[in-house]
Amino acid sequence: MHPAPSIIAFTVLSGIGLGLLTFLGFGVVAPVGLPAFLWFGLGYGLTLAGLAFSTFHLGHPERALKAFTQWRSSWLSREAVLSAAALLLMAPHAASSVFLAQPLPAIGMVAGVLCLVTVLATSMIYGQLRTVPRWYHWTTPVLFMIAALTGGALLTGMPFVSQVLLAWMALAIVLHWLIGDRQFARSGSTMGTATGLGARGAVRQLEPPHSGQNYLLKEMVYVVGRKHAFKLRIIALGLACVLPSIFLWIAPFSLASAVAAAISHVAGMFVSRWLFFAEAEHVVGLFYGRTAEAA
Amino acid sequence: MTTLPETTERKLGLVIDLDTCVGCHACVVSCKGWNTENYGAPLSDVDAYGADPVGTFLNRVHAYEVSPPEAQPFTVHVPKSCLHCEDAPCVTVCPTGASYKRVEDGIVLVNEQDCIGCGLCAWACPYGAREMDALAGVMKKCTLCVDRIYNDNLPEVDRVPSCVRTCPAGARHFGDLGDENSAVSQLVAERGGMDLMPEQGTRPVNKYLPPRLRDALPSAPASAAKSDPATEGLSGFLGWVDRTLTRL
Numbered sequence: 194m195h196p197a198p199s200i201i202a203f204t205v206l207s208g209i210g211l212g213l214l215t216f217l218g219f220g221v222v223a224p225v226g227l228p229a230f231l232w233f234g235l236g237y238g239l240t241l242a243g244l245a246f247s248t249f250h251l252g253h254p255e256r257a258l259k260a261f262t263q264w265r266s267s268w269l270s271r272e273a274v275l276s277a278a279a280l281l282l283m284a285p286h287a288a289s290s291v292f293l294a295q296p297l298p299a300i301g302m303v304a305g306v307l308c309l310v311t312v313l314a315t316s317m318i319y320g321q322l323r324t325v326p327r328w329y330h331w332t333t334p335v336l337f338m339i340a341a342l343t344g345g346a347l348l349t350g351m352p353f354v355s356q357v358l359l360a361w362m363a364l365a366i367v368l369h370w371l372i373g374d375r376q377f378a379r380s381g382s383t384m385g386t387a388t389g390l391g392a393r394g395a396v397r398q399l400e401p402p403h404s405g406q407n408y409l410l411k412e413m414v415y416v417v418g419r420k421h422a423f424k425l426r427i428i429a430l431g432l433a434c435v436l437p438s439i440f441l442w443i444a445p446f447s448l449a450s451a452v453a454a455a456i457s458h459v460a461g462m463f464v465s466r467w468l469f470f471a472e473a474e475h476v477v478g479l480f481y482g483r484t485a486e487a488a
Numbered sequence: 489m490t491t492l493p494e495t496t497e498r499k500l501g502l503v504i505d506l507d508t509c510v511g512c513h514a515c516v517v518s519c520k521g522w523n524t525e526n527y528g529a530p531l532s533d534v535d536a537y538g539a540d541p542v543g544t545f546l547n548r549v550h551a552y553e554v555s556p557p558e559a560q561p562f563t564v565h566v567p568k569s570c571l572h573c574e575d576a577p578c579v580t581v582c583p584t585g586a587s588y589k590r591v592e593d594g595i596v597l598v599n600e601q602d603c604i605g606c607g608l609c610a611w612a613c614p615y616g617a618r619e620m621d622a623l624a625g626v627m628k629k630c631t632l633c634v635d636r637i638y639n640d641n642l643p644e645v646d647r648v649p650s651c652v653r654t655c656p657a658g659a660r661h662f663g664d665l666g667d668e669n670s671a672v673s674q675l676v677a678e679r680g681g682m683d684l685m686p687e688q689g690t691r692p693v694n695k696y697l698p699p700r701l702r703d704a705l706p707s708a709p710a711s712a713a714k715s716d717p718a719t720e721g722l723s724g725f726l727g728w729v730d731r732t733l734t735r736l
Binding site: 266384396 | 491685
């Protein structure tokens with residue numbers, strides 16, 4: 194799949210922002226006054242920046258409000274509704290913490306749950322797509338939610354919780370890769386089923402429909418990144434999980450190591466999210482002669 | 489609403505005969521023409537006369553080679569457009585309600601005024617039937633020529649999708665696949681009409697008729713590339729030429 198920068202920025206930033214707001218909502222850290230302003234500000238800032246990036250992906254962003262209407266059937270619509278609800282409900286808890294030095298734990302907890310469910314909705318936009326076998330698996334929502342919580346924990350400066358989550362995230366991301374590598378073959382879709390001709394013999398593309406590019410190839414048959422996929426996986430795992438863990442192990446309570454760990458993690462998240470899209474094969478590629486082995 | 493109707497009154501769709509299609513792309517051209525000049529945003533081209541032209545098409549014709557284990561390979565042209573699936577995954581993912589499946593005839597359509605151009609429906613379709621128009625920023629797809637088939641201003645013979653009307657080989661058929669007595673349903677029953685990618689669980693309405701079995705030669709003819717230059721056993725005039733030339 195085409196790794197659109199707007200979508201990568203959106204999922205990474207809003208994921209981490211919502212993870213941070215989850216911890217703040219549950220009162221795992223309960224800052225008041227100026228620290229609360231900075232922490233809630235960071236959570237809101239990251240989430241809203243992510244949502245703003247997502248609108249760059251739209252052909253008609255001026256109609257974005259219509260996306261709040263189809264929550265009964267569409268995960269994308271659910272995400273819009275849930276993110277708005279989470280941010281609105283978190284506001285009284287945040288405002289009260291900042292201005293009255295009085296957190297509102299009950300409201301905060303409900304808002305925290307909504308933040309996590311928003312991340313779940315984001316992940317299900319991808320996890321629901323049977324057409325992209327690598328995503329159509331429970332590892333997709335698990336990875337998105339653990340990644341959001343890990344980023345949030347790093348930003349709240351909780352070394353022990355961060356270490357535990359970093360380990361879980363490393364496990365989740367490796368599982369997503371290893372299971373994902375087998376998913377296309379397991380989907381059962383082949384050039385034979387795509388053309389309906391498989392029962393007659395081996396099917397090979399003779400001629401594509403057009404000699405040039407098209408929307409489908411650019412959007413769904415993206416193959417540029419797969420060449421360096423293995424190296425990028427190592428880089429992503431190192432930056433997102435291993436390096437932050439080392440920083441926090443060396444100096445668990447130093448601000449410098451917390452900042453370095455957070456920066457490394459975010460950089461790693463960008464690489465891993467880029468891979469999440471670039472490595473994902475869409476079954477429509479089969480019509481264009483991209484077999485599971487070649488993909 | 490982007491929830492799918494439980495049932496539709498009719499199941500209008502296409503039956504495409506892979507045995508008859510000659511791969512001329514006339515359906516592609518007529519589709520592009522009709523859907524650029526009529527309902528909805530035109531199907532744009534970018535850099536149409538330049539080095540790297542790309543454009544929006546609702547119908548594309550692929551060509552494949554099939555090599556049976558015990559027979560000669562053969563070519564099959566596979567025209568591909570929206571299959572107006574009963575369990576259309578493109579409809580349920582739509583966040584705005586722009587995509588919908590009509591209860592009265594089962595046609596899957598996009599209301600372009602509500603489309604935000606997020607592209608998720610194109611990702612959800614296994615067939616590559618939806619393409620985002622680069623200039624209009626909205627999702628385009630086959631409408632089954634909804635502006636032709638009910639159009640009283642057209643002569644009756646033209647009230648079929650443009651691709652069907654155009655096909656010079658008669659490889660495309662249009663009708664109600666929900667009515668088992670319709671001509672298209674009977675064609676499907678007779679010829680073993682099949683679904684594309686049935687494992688994707690979309691339950692397509694459009695059906696494809698598989699190529700008929702070719703006559704099988706008793707033994708494969710020796711191809712020119714494999715012909716043996718040996719002359720052993722040659723008799724008569726050719727044998728004499730061979731022996732004479734060998735002696736020289």
